[in-house]
Amino acid sequence: MIYLKLFLTFMKIGAVSFGGGYCMISLIREETLAAGWLTESELMNFIAVAESTPGPVAVNMATFIGSSQGGFLGALTATLGVVLPSFAIILVIAALINNVLKYAGVRATLNAIRPAVAGLVISTAAILFSSAVFGFESLGDGFSFDPKALILLVVISAVCLTSYLLRKKSLSPVLIVIFSGFAGALFYYPF
């Protein structure tokens, strides 16, 4: 039952995705790779699309992966799954506990999750970097150095940093996606 599996997987993702957006990237990556739903490069394509279209990244990812695995119904079940936990939690809090954040114990628990999430996101980026540039992810993989990916990453970082220094504002993700798309077309197409 692909629909049930999509629903349950995305419910799990929805239930622990503290902080929104990228916080669930590491979990989405693990779950979809383990289920054999996506390859790593498909996943990255989906992230780019989810990030450059309107709406929360988590919902977009769920719809996209669901649709690729089970058509319209798959998209529907996956989206429902990712939304349901947060919906239920907020509803309970709004209805029953007026000010859950005033309890110091609750705050202490939530505050401890924050650094872990930051760590998860950064190490996911590091793993993806190593996999894209060196083709190395775990022992047993060979090394295959891709200098183009490295150059591209350096160029993108340089552009973003300059824009940050000049305008005191970071570039929007959509612009970064568009820019790296152009750069990629120039870089990879003729060969």
Add this chain to the structure above:
Amino acid sequence: MLKIGLFAFGGGYAMISFFENEFVAKRKWLSADEFSDMVALAESTPGPLAINSATYIGYKTGGVSGSVLCTVAVCIPSFTVIYLISLFFNAFLNIGWVAAAFKGIRTGVIFLILSAGVKMFIKLPKTVFNIVIFAATVACMIAFSVLSVNFSSVFYILISGAVGLTVYLIKRLKDRKKDKSDDIS
């Protein structure tokens, strides 16, 4: 709600100012205080910020049915857009230069994830506790990945939450003991 779902590019934080404009200034569904409570709550519970806020605002203005309605409405635009894209995506990728562009975009995505992580880290209060949890998570995650050990991200979140609660309880216990000994003396 539908309108907000449609315009909120890039998720969460883009929506906050939309929400504030629409519900506090224009419709007066929430007071400014209620609004800031809501943002704090939506940030610290799991799930996308937009969904959490929609559920909350919906409940406060129209009970359970209001919250269902708002949550569904905020999802509809992105669901429709993504579903349509997903239908054509593979055909689109078969075009040579598009495939090349996406090769570049995948590199851009690595940068996006990295900068999101770095931003989160910068925002953290740099206490010893936070840095220990952060460093431990990064170290374990990378070590497990290199050794290809399966260890779900869920556990990092559960463990660090439990550690946070334990540290807090120990601290409180110590404070209480101190209070008692102060009383005796």
